[in-house]
Amino acid sequence: MIDQQRVFVRGMGIISALGISAEQNLSKLMASESGIGTIRYLDTEHSERLPSGEVKHSNQDLLDILEIQDFPGMSRAALLGMIAATEACKNADLKHDPRLRIGLISGTTGEAMTSVESYFRDFQNNDSKNEYIATQDWGHSTELIAKHLSIDGFMTTINTACSSAANAISTGMRMIRNGLLDRAVVGGTDALSKVLLNGFNTLMIVDSEPTKPFDKNRNGMNLGEGAAYLVLESEAITEQSNCLAECSGYGIMSEAYHLTAQSQSGDGAYQSMKEALDRSGLQPGDIDYINAHGTATINNDLSEGKAISRLFKDHLPMVSSTKAFTGHTQGATGALEAVISILSLQEQMAFANLNTNNPMDEIDFTAICNPTKDSINHVLSNALGFGGNNTSLIFSNC
Amino acid sequence: MFYINGIGSISPQQYGNGYLEKPIEYSGNRISCLRPDYTQYIDPIKLRRMSKLLKMGWLAAKTSLDDAGIEKADAIITGTGMGCFSETERFLLAIYENGEQFLPATPFMQSAHSTIGSQIAMMSACNAYNMTFSHRGFSFETALLDACLQMLESDAKNILVGGIDEIADNQFLFQKRIGRWKQESINNLDLLHSQTNGTISGEGAAYFVMGRERNPNTYAQLKGVHSFSKPQSDEQLRSTTHDFLCRHQLEATDIDLLMLGINGDGRTDTSYHAFREGTFPQATHTYFKHLCGEYPTATAFATWLSSQIMKRQHIPETAIVKQGKKPNYQNLLIYNHYKNDYHSLILLAK
Numbered sequence: 037m038i039d040q041q042r043v044f045v046r047g048m049g050i051i052s053a054l055g056i057s058a059e060q061n062l063s064k065l066m067a068s069e070s071g072i073g074t075i076r077y078l079d080t081e082h083s084e085r086l087p088s089g090e091v092k093h094s095n096q097d098l099l100d101i102l103e104i105q106d107f108p109g110m111s112r113a114a115l116l117g118m119i120a121a122t123e124a125c126k127n128a129d130l131k132h133d134p135r136l137r138i139g140l141i142s143g144t145t146g147e148a149m150t151s152v153e154s155y156f157r158d159f160q161n162n163d164s165k166n167e168y169i170a171t172q173d174w175g176h177s178t179e180l181i182a183k184h185l186s187i188d189g190f191m192t193t194i195n196t197a198c199s200s201a202a203n204a205i206s207t208g209m210r211m212i213r214n215g216l217l218d219r220a221v222v223g224g225t226d227a228l229s230k231v232l233l234n235g236f237n238t239l240m241i242v243d244s245e246p247t248k249p250f251d252k253n254r255n256g257m258n259l260g261e262g263a264a265y266l267v268l269e270s271e272a273i274t275e276q277s278n279c280l281a282e283c284s285g286y287g288i289m290s291e292a293y294h295l296t297a298q299s300q301s302g303d304g305a306y307q308s309m310k311e312a313l314d315r316s317g318l319q320p321g322d323i324d325y326i327n328a329h330g331t332a333t334i335n336n337d338l339s340e341g342k343a344i345s346r347l348f349k350d351h352l353p354m355v356s357s358t359k360a361f362t363g364h365t366q367g368a369t370g371a372l373e374a375v376i377s378i379l380s381l382q383e384q385m386a387f388a389n390l391n392t393n394n395p396m397d398e399i400d401f402t403a404i405c406n407p408t409k410d411s412i413n414h415v416l417s418n419a420l421g422f423g424g425n426n427t428s429l430i431f432s433n434c
Numbered sequence: 435m436f437y438i439n440g441i442g443s444i445s446p447q448q449y450g451n452g453y454l455e456k457p458i459e460y461s462g463n464r465i466s467c468l469r470p471d472y473t474q475y476i477d478p479i480k481l482r483r484m485s486k487l488l489k490m491g492w493l494a495a496k497t498s499l500d501d502a503g504i505e506k507a508d509a510i511i512t513g514t515g516m517g518c519f520s521e522t523e524r525f526l527l528a529i530y531e532n533g534e535q536f537l538p539a540t541p542f543m544q545s546a547h548s549t550i551g552s553q554i555a556m557m558s559a560c561n562a563y564n565m566t567f568s569h570r571g572f573s574f575e576t577a578l579l580d581a582c583l584q585m586l587e588s589d590a591k592n593i594l595v596g597g598i599d600e601i602a603d604n605q606f607l608f609q610k611r612i613g614r615w616k617q618e619s620i621n622n623l624d625l626l627h628s629q630t631n632g633t634i635s636g637e638g639a640a641y642f643v644m645g646r647e648r649n650p651n652t653y654a655q656l657k658g659v660h661s662f663s664k665p666q667s668d669e670q671l672r673s674t675t676h677d678f679l680c681r682h683q684l685e686a687t688d689i690d691l692l693m694l695g696i697n698g699d700g701r702t703d704t705s706y707h708a709f710r711e712g713t714f715p716q717a718t719h720t721y722f723k724h725l726c727g728e729y730p731t732a733t734a735f736a737t738w739l740s741s742q743i744m745k746r747q748h749i750p751e752t753a754i755v756k757q758g759k760k761p762n763y764q765n766l767l768i769y770n771h772y773k774n775d776y777h778s779l780i781l782l783a784k
Contacts, residue, residue: 040587081534145546148519153526159608169608173516174547175569188663192576193569195517196548203565207580214586231526234534235542290510290564292555296543307561422543423552425564 040213041270044279044434047128049120050375052262052362053089056101057123062379065387066407070361072246072258078228086242089260089363090228091116102184108167113147114177116263116368117225118184124221125185128267129278136218136273139190141208142178142265143200143224145367147193149231151176177225190217195367198329200224202370202419202427205266206286212270219273223265223371232366233259239296241333247364249330249357250337250403252394257331260363264371266378281378282434284414285316291424297335298424302343305329305418308426309347312416316430321351323430324412325386327377329420330357330403331364340420341399352401353416354408356389370419370427377415377431384412436582436656438782439592440502440643442494443738444468445726446622446636450497453742454750457725460622463615464606464635465727476557483540484553485521487600487639491550492557494639495594499558502643502651508590509563510551513577513597515570515730515772517547520602550598554641563590571772573597574731575661578780581644582656596641597734606635616698625724626755629700636727640734642741653741654766654782657682661778664771668708671777675713675769678779686713690760691749693740695770696721697728702774709769710755718758720749733770737780740766744784 050057053071054064064071075083075090091098098115099106102122121140151168158165178193190211194203201224208222226232236242236259243256268283289311291304298304313320326348329340337357344355358376365372380386389403413433420426441451446465447458458468472481472489475496481489491512499507524541543549548566555564563584567576574597581595601609609615616632625634644656660678665671679685692714694706710719720743726735743749747762768780 149522152522153529156526156530156604159611160604163611166612169612172519172605172608173568173570175572178569191569192567192572194566195546195568196551196564196566197546207565210583210587214583216583230529230534231522231542231545234529234537235525235545237534238537238539238542288563288565290552290555290560290562292552292559292561295549295552295556304561421548422546423548423555423564425548425552 041215041272043209043212043268043270043283044274044276045266045281045283045378046269046274046279047124047267048280048375048378049123049127050264050372051091051116051120052372053091053260054361056119058375058379065361068388068390068407070390072363080230080233082233085244087246087258088228089258091261109171111150111177112227113144113150113225114180116227117142117177117181120263121181121185121221121265124265124267137189138187139211139217139220140178140182140187141192141204141220141222142181143194143204143367144174144177144226145195145197145200146226146229146232147174147177148172149229150227153230187221196425197422198366198369199419199421199425199427200367202429205370205374205429206288206427208268209283209286212268218270220268221265222268224368225263226261226366226368228259228261243332246391247332247360248391249332249359249389250341250396251392252396254332254337256333257359257364260365262362262365262372263368264375266374276434279434281381281431284432285312285430287311287315287428289426291426293424296422298339298420300339302339304424304426305340305343305420306347308428309343309416312428312430318414320348323353323414323416324410325353325380325415326355327373327415327417328355328357329418330359332359336420338398340418341396345400354386354404355401356387356403358387360390373417374429377417380415381412381431381433385409435646436585437645437648438642438653438656438741439645439649439651440498441653441738441741442497442501443638443640443735444490444493445638445735447725449493451501454725454752457623457752462619465622467637485544487518488544488550488553490639491598492554494596495554495641498594498641498643502592504592506558506560507592507594507643509584509593510554510560511577511580511593511595512551512566513573513731514547514550514568515573515599517568518545518549519605520600521545523602523604571730571776572661574734575659575778578659585646591645593644594641595644596639597731598639599729599731600637601635622724625698626696626721628698629703631699631701633697633699633728636729636732638726638735640738654744654784657781657783659780664775664777671705671709672713675779682781684765687716689714689717689765689767690763691766692717692719693736693766693768694719694721695723697723705771716759719755720753721755722753730772733768733778733780736768736770740768740782744782
């Protein structure tokens with residue numbers, strides 16, 4: 037065993053249906069204003085019927101914000117990622133030091149979908165979109181973000197469905213803790229795609245009304261899109277006085293119960309949260325706020341709710357899911373909610389679980405309905421994926 | 435110290451751990467995995483619901499677990515370049531046919547890359563760390579790195595780590611459109627000497643049980659893995675390799691066996707030839723892509739073959755490019771690049 041480094045968050049950036057930048061997202065969160073609405077930019081038959089958390093800018097707008105020209109192989113997920121990662125690095129005001137080992141670790145689950153669904157017929161029939169053929173994979177957006185940020189060190193992409201970005205964060209933490217990297221830009225990006233919207237809709241877990249996490253009458257998720265990145269640094273190189281938070285723990289547990297569902301008992305989420313607590317040296321009573329995965333599917337909220345009830349028993353912290361603000365941003369969700377968790381530490385405020393009027397009977401807590409000021413030192417964030425790929429992260433004030 | 439204590443693979447040549455005394459010949463420019471009778475390995479009820487890739491993954495993983503003499507691992511780590519893309523393709527085609535209504539759920543359920551690892555976890559009842567890396571030609575290398583990280587930081591004893599890819603039918607055609615495959619039809623066993631443009635498409639799955647302890651079944655020690663983007667020159671490639679070997683207290687002359695990712699593409703094989711001739715004149719030079727074809731995680735097949743060679747101290751005739759002077763093989767270096775953009779070195783020791 038080698039000496040493990042503590043890991044700190046130096047910067048963060050986010051783009052979601054709530055807006056561009058941590059500041060815009062925060063103002064909507066504090067005002068309990070949802071970003072869910074009609075789909076404007078994705079070409080789908082469901083645009084009027086399935087409310088979603090689409091980022092309120094066209095691809096051309098996103099290019100303009102980045103001050104770059106359209107280019108062959110451009111993807112919406114990459115543009116979203118470039119915007120969020122640029123904010124994270126700017127916000128961190130990083131020293132340039134060629135001796136530092138810097139990495140980029142990004143999570144995405146839908147990256148290849150947007151180009152394949154837009155150009156599949158061209159790929160089949162003509163040469164007009166050939167430059168997109170080699171971009172239909174999961175590393176594509178990561179590569180473009182790295183190029184945009186001039187990161188040429190370690191680079192990887194994680195695809196564990198809805199826990200992809202949370203796992204990108206945990207992988208960055210682990211690499212820094214064990215001395216493999218000094219600094220890591222970690223997070224994730226996903227754009228809305230016809231494949232994922234229809235896929236979830238086929239599983240009958242997309243609500244045609246605004247989503248109601250942890251409600252007795254919940255009826256599924258609203259899908260969303262967005263990107264968020266953190267800049268992590270080891271204690272050896274960071275300036276702790278300028279840090280936004282400490283990454284104090286992570287837990288990763290595959291439940292191995294079903295390819296897409298979680299067990300009713302919530303054993304997987306229980307284990308990942310417990311592992312995160314153990315690793316951070318914290319007790320259940322130390323957690324002040326849980327930003328739950330809370331997708332508002334029948335299955336997730338029951339399973340996650342039971343796991344929280346069982347693990348935190350007499351020490352139940354404030355719990356909310358912010359999915360009703362942003363929609364379920366697919367592979368990026370763990371990163372968006374990491375940023376929201378850190379905003380919660382900074383503002384000493386837990387954000388509301390919107391649209392929930394009838395608490396569930398099966399669980400021991402009621403998700404908070406209004407933004408609530410309190411002393412918040414430790415926040416736990418869950419990302420629970422397909423196949424019971426569960427990841428829990430803990431962020432603490434530093 | 436990290437050891438490879440169990441191996442399992444399915445490729446166009448073999449499944450289970452069959453060796454390669456008589457390589458299978460294919461003509462054309464696409465070679466596919468053998469199709470074993472999966473009912474021998476998987477409950478038929480489960481089998482019906484599993485995609486080809488999930489079957490391949492389970493067979494390789496299960497062979498590896500059996501080989502290591504364990505029921506389940508303490509962590510599962512998968513590298514895959516294209517993952518379950520053929521299921522996405524199926525789902526997309528259904529959208530084209532039906533519009534956005536009445537779509538089949540199964541292809542979507544199996545379209546997330548992590549279902550490969552989840553399926554292995556379910557079938558071996560493994561509630562543990564489970565991770566999936568998907569970054570082109572670095573996917574398997576990063577999985578190996580993560581396995582080492584797991585062994586450094588946790589008390590996990592047995593880590594199951596693998597690389598897996600298939601090529602979807604349409605993807606094969608699309609890649610053909612951009613000149614990825616050879617125009618002419620060739621015999622796979624002639625790949626070394628074919629230096630026209632393009633390569634042959636392949637696929638495969640290989641999983642390994644890794645641990646901190648050597649045991650009687652140990653194949654090799656994994657000394658290190660390093661991935662890097664396209665070197666600017668042969669000189670830079672040499673210095674990167676030199677630095678990598680130095681970190682493991684070795685010099686180029688200590689390498690007894692080179693395993694090279696030569697894929698018959700005249701545009702990019704030059705780097706392998708410069709690499710082998712200049713730096714490793716004494717070593718035996720071998721290659722593997724005529725056996726498995728080209729795919730993002732072909733280095734997993736190379737690692738499987740290399741593990742076999744290290745344990746048996748014998749090289750299948752078909753893999754030899756140039757016989758070296760060394761009587762036995764203490765250190766083996768795999769050098770591969772994917773599309774000349776993703777380069778990697780994997781170092782094994784006896």
